[in-house]
Amino acid sequence: MLPRVGHIQFLNCMPLYYGLVKKHALSEVHLIKGTPTELNNMLIEGHLDISPISAFQYGKHHRELELLPGLSVSSDGEVQSIFLISKIPINELDGKKIALTNTSATSQNLIKIILQEKYHIEPDYFESPPLLRNMLLEADAALLIGDAAIEACYHKPRGLFFYDLGEEWKAMTGQKMVYAVWAVRREYAGNNPEAVTKIIEAFNESMAYSVKNAPEIAAEIAKYENYSEEYLVNYFHTLEFDFTPCHQNGLATFFQKLTSLDLLSELPEIKFFSSASSFRD
Ligand SMILES: C=C(O[C@@H]1C=C(C(=O)O)C=C[C@H]1O)C(=O)O
Secondary structure (H helix, E strand, O other), X not given: OOOEEEEEOOHHHHHHHXXXXXXXXXXXXXXXXXXXXXXXXXXXXXXXXEEEEEHHHHHHOHHHEEEEEEEEEEEXXXXXXXXXXXXXXXXXXXXXXXXXXXXXXXXXXXXXXXXXXXXXXXXXXXEEOOOHHHHHHHOOEEEEEHHHHHHHHHOOOOOOEEEEHHHHHHHHHXXXXXXXXXXXXXXXXXXXXXXXXXXXXXXXXXXXXXHHOHHHHHHHHHOOOOOOHHHHHHHHHHEEOOOOHHHHHHHHHHHHHHHHOXXXXXXXOOXXXXXXXOOOO
8 A cells, every 4th residue: 555645735835846746756645735734633543554744744743653853844934824813912912812823833823822921911812714704804913924924914904013033033043943844753763764755755855856946936936826926935035945054953942842831741752763663662
């Protein structure tokens, strides 16, 4: 059976997807597409073997998962696709209603850290599908991620305040922010180390191709999306897709803050898959 692999159907994961198509690597996997929340649940419930997963959900389920080296969705400062969009200035949101997109796990918790630690405010959060006009009908501010956030920001409505969560995180901590990681179920990794190693190689190769060829991907996407090539190249260069020790430090800081605010019950371990691991438990 081919490995069941998740794919986030947002612009931010187009570079990986594009690289996999170019490198003819898709025939090696059974690719299942969805939003981050859908893929998070499928990986945790065992309906996927390998998938991108929200950093928060990796933290919550770290005992059942191992990280794939070299890959993440991160930013060093602004991210351009994760925004708190507010009718009033952010520091006036205490006690107000904030609608959180139900497609996210990391950003839902990142906004809680930022509002509590930096602005010392406690709003009233509720979850919602990512439709800005409905969210802002009921709430004073809305959290959007991915394509819905890009769409909202690209045609920036006047009279709304936009706060980029990557920028807020960097100002607060000085660190990179890791939004998503790639993980394999521990059990699958233990039984199929060669298959996992092959996927890691293919994914890293595909991503390296795409990072080098961002203008080519942007030109392709601009044929059928409403965004300009310049905008897309800039967006792909804003995102970081590698997972260096600096990214891991940022992730460790995120986990520490989640634990100290009781958003996670224990400090997660950042544990990578290793094919050489003959000491699997
Ligand atoms: C940069 C982004 O990173 C994402 C944010 C996620 C989250 O908040 O849980 C999950 C996966 C990534 O797609 C984005 O969606 O815009």
